[in-house]
């Protein structure tokens with residue numbers, strides 16, 4: 193994964209509460225075989241409403257999304273994170289997230305930033321005209337107007353995002369330990385390998 | 390003396406590669422089963438990152454969920470195309486990914502093809518004391534052989550493919566003990582439905598269940614597969630049975646099982662895999678076998694069970710308000726009213742199959758009931774779907790196919806079939822099915838479908854009478 197250190201750019205001022213995974217990516221996309229290309233189906237129902245933020249040229253290609261409470265609730269489908277990734281969204285800011293969604297987002301290199309409602313309201317306002325800036329190192333969201341909001345971030349997740357390490361990348365750093373485990377096991381329990389013709 | 394440990398703790402400890410400060414372990418995975426629905430994005434992820442499969446020799450792929458169960462080849466032996474373009478695409482992806490990553494693949498027309506959870510044990514791929522995963526929640530089934538087996542999501546499938554490990558925290562332990570004598574007509578399916586009725590669908594959440602007590606000890610390995618399979622319906626991530634002589638006899642001689650000196654060494658190790666005297670479980674449930682009768686579901690959750698002799702419960706009978714509301718909704722969806730006798734409920738479809746009940750013993754039990762009878766004319770479709778090509782061949786060698794066909798059943802190719810509405814076998818909206826599968830969720834067998842979970846013998850009985858039937862009233866028909 194690409195390391196995520198700072199993100200600077202416009203933000204989709206969505207602001208809606210309880211955006212569930214079905215709104216992020218409808219169920220019909222579940223039978224696909226790829227995790228790319230899903231941006232086309234993202235927020236499909238919302239996009240049918242004229243004047244929606246996603247089709248507003250003002251916000252095209254924004255790397256940040258600002259939403260209301262409980263973003264990503266509903267089913268555990270990882271497709272929701274894949275869809276955001278495919279749209280180029282790197283950070284989602286909301287007062288709260290569903291746990292499963294945050295986990296899936298993190299696994300796919302997307303940062304979820306939890307901020308109090310007042311801060312989110314202020315960012316929504318700024319987003320309509322100006323870019324915002326997210327800094328992982330200092331755990332802050334800032335605007336061109338001296339706003340500065342600090343957010344909490346699990347140290348493990350922070351290290352992974354900063355280093356561009358996905359869970360697999362991290363485990364691959366433990367390859368030495370896995371090798372040793374396998375060698376010991378294969379010696380002690382030679383029968384453990386399946387007999388594959 | 391080391392501390393007394395449960396079976397789960399023994400298997401877990403034997404697979405920990407490393408432990409992180411926060412208690413998360415890197416757990417080694419011995420066996421990985423792959424099917425067409427949850428693997429395409431995992432392989433794509435590997436490809437995008439330029440990664441390989443660490444241990445293709447510990448991985449086995451077989452398609453099952455999407456495959457139609459009608460003939461797969463035409464008269465000349467040519468493959469017949471799959472009509473659903475997305476199903477066809479997922480199958481094609483697996484057919485391409487398995488060889489590309491060096492994974493052994495059992496193809497759609499091979500005689501060993503079948504439902505992953507039937508194929509694994511049948512091939513001797515599933516072994517006692519191993520850790521086994523698959524991108525499918527019913528992976529719990531393999532716990533019947535004493536393997537620590539659980540379902541995983543697509544990112545985890547990719548993680549296992551790349552690293553042969555998972556990052557996990559240990560679960561809590563739970564024992565379910567069923568003691569005493571089971572009554573006539575009570576099968577392993579009735580036992581697990583009854584257990585889920587007792588503990589509820591959240592009863593096992595966060596736990597791994599070990600099934601203990603004389604009833605489970607006396608149960609055949611195939612019966613244990615039925616029980617362990619539905620551990621997930623009780624909220625548990627996995628189920629476990631301590632491997633015993635029955636397990637060893639079941640595994641011995643299977644194609645991928647250890648042979649010769651390896652076999653002896655394996656059995657010696659497997660014999661150590663039991664919960665120590667004095668080990669404690671976080672939770673313990675004891676059930677009297679004599680209280681279990683042939684069981685059916687009335688609602689849309691596997692915990693909605695009643696004895697076949699019972700009636701549809703009234704929503705008011707539930708003390709809990711959420712449960713009351715859920716029952717009202719379930720009754721409306723199921724088209725049933727409180728007080729109706731379960732045995733009066735007519736069904737239009739019969740499904741004998743799924744990873745819960747599609748092995749040879751299940752088909753024998755159903756055939757014993759069917760023999761000499763005809764499917765009731767009011768039944769629109771009665772399907773028998775063997776869990777694998779080998780089960781199908783075995784059944785044909787025993788003449789079971791003939792019994793079913795003579796009675797008016799359809800005899801299909803192996804696959805998940807009507808267990809879930811992902812392939813052409815579906816129950817139409819508003820129609821009712823007596824099904825040997827594991828989930829009676831709304832729409833599980835097709836949009837608007839109504840499911841009653843039952844044992845194979847009870848599904849066979851319903852086919853003959855046209856309504857849910859107490860198997861004990863079909864004198865002399867029980868195997």
Ligand code: SF4
Nearest residue numbers: 527743744805808809
């Ligand atoms: S038979 Fe049903 S429960 Fe079993 S693997 Fe297939 S779809 Fe899942």
